[in-house]
Amino acid sequence: xxxxxxxxxxxxxxxxxxxxxxxxxxxxxVMTALVIAFVIGPSMIRWLKSRQGxxxxxxxxxxxxxxxxxxTPTMGGLMILIAIVVSTLLWADLxxxxxxxxxxxxxxxxxxxxxxDYLKLTKRNPKGLSGKLxxxxxxxxxxxxxxWYLQVTPEVxxxxxxxxxxxDVMVELGILFFPFAMLVMVGASNAVNLTDGLDGLATMPVIxxxxxxxxxxxxxxxVVFAGYLQIHHAPxxxxxxxxCGALIGGALGFLWFNAPPAMVFMGDTGSLSMGGALGAIxxxxxxxxxxxxxxxLFVLEAVSVMVQVASFKLTGKRVFRxxxxxxxxxKKGWAEPTIVIRFWIIAVILALIGLSSxxxx
Numbered sequence: 001x002x003x004x005x006x007x008x009x010x011x012x013x014x015x016x017x018x019x020x021x022x023x024x025x026x027x028x029x030v031m032t033a034l035v036i037a038f039v040i041g042p043s044m045i046r047w048l049k050s051r052q053g054x055x056x057x058x059x060x061x062x063x064x065x066x067x068x069x070x071x072t073p074t075m076g077g078l079m080i081l082i083a084i085v086v087s088t089l090l091w092a093d094l095x096x097x098x099x100x101x102x103x104x105x106x107x108x109x110x111x112x113x114x115x116x117d118y119l120k121l122t123k124r125n126p127k128g129l130s131g132k133l134x135x136x137x138x139x140x141x142x143x144x145x146x147x148w149y150l151q152v153t154p155e156v157x158x159x160x161x162x163x164x165x166x167x168d169v170m171v172e173l174g175i176l177f178f179p180f181a182m183l184v185m186v187g188a189s190n191a192v193n194l195t196d197g198l199d200g201l202a203t204m205p206v207i208x209x210x211x212x213x214x215x216x217x218x219x220x221x222x223v224v225f226a227g228y229l230q231i232h233h234a235p236x237x238x239x240x241x242x243x244c245g246a247l248i249g250g251a252l253g254f255l256w257f258n259a260p261p262a263m264v265f266m267g268d269t270g271s272l273s274m275g276g277a278l279g280a281i282x283x284x285x286x287x288x289x290x291x292x293x294x295x296x297l298f299v300l301e302a303v304s305v306m307v308q309v310a311s312f313k314l315t316g317k318r319v320f321r322x323x324x325x326x327x328x329x330x331k332k333g334w335a336e337p338t339i340v341i342r343f344w345i346i347a348v349i350l351a352l353i354g355l356s357s358x359x360x361x
Contacts, residue, residue: 037253077270083250113268185279192275214244
């Protein structure tokens with residue numbers, strides 16, 4: 001579908017026919033978000049630095065190498081959010097409800113992260129908002145998103161979950177789809193948040209996952225491709241490829257400033273919003289379980305925290321030297337760039353495995 005902004009021009013000039021093509025608008029969304037991030041990045045970093053002074057609080061019990069990062073401003077996720085929202089509104093078909101559902105989750109979770117970052121900075125406390133309050137607010141936003149999604153997709157199978165690597169096998173959840181889909185969005189959001197502990201560590205895996213889900217959204221939204229691959233056809237989901245393009249461009253632009261040594265951290269503002277966006281897209285395209293494969297690095301980081309907490313409460317002993325998992329390797333003496341690049345490689349491998357589920361059935 002053509003964005004309403006360019007619809008009147010398409011019949012008047014041949015060049016505007018390009019705007020009818022989803023692939024062109026996806027590429028344009030990438031470049032638009034990238035340019036926005038590049039343009040607003042330096043001034044935003046200066047503004048954040050002037051407002052934050054000492055920058056993001058550093059955990060006293062954290063790896064010693066992190067103390068040299070004192071003074072680095074956080075909340076750089078605002079750069080990503082602005083780039084995503086503006087680029088999506090410019091290039092996506094705004095008559096598509098899926099676009100608005102994904103924006104709701106992205107902006108809503110971003111506001112939760114913003115509040116968390118703000119408290120950390122004003123109270124000089126690394127904990128920010130209480131974990132329970134964050135989960136409750138995220139849960140409410142996710143609940144609204146699931147309800148909205150089901151209202152605009154009345155088909156019976158929309159409350160079913162597709163099983164990867166199996167042909168046309170879907171497990172009907174019925175009313176249980178609500179907590180399941182909420183768990184996908186909230187879980188993905190917080191898993192990305194836990195991964196965001198080193199310069200560039202979370203950003204590139206998000207870009208990789210967004211690239212994969214841009215492709216999945218395009219294929220699932222096309223009845224011919226969905227039929228050929230024998231995946232669930234989700235009419236209208238192809239428009240989310242544009243959103244994924246905006247996410248890729250915004251994250252790439254942010255990575256320019258977040259590359260080691262980071263000039264700015266994304267904070268919860270960025271990590272919670274991007275993770276939630278991936279969860280919402282996975283729900284709409286019916287690839288929730290595939291998200292756990294493609295985003296397997298985020299799952300590993302989250303599981304390492306759960307294992308650490310459970311082990312310490314039950315036995316008084318720690319499985320890892322420090323959780324999340326990347327801190328364990330820091331404590332073992334691995335250099336930060338070594339951890340980041342090796343984790344990126346793992347993210348690529350898991351993404352390829354997840355994408356293989358589209359054909360290996």
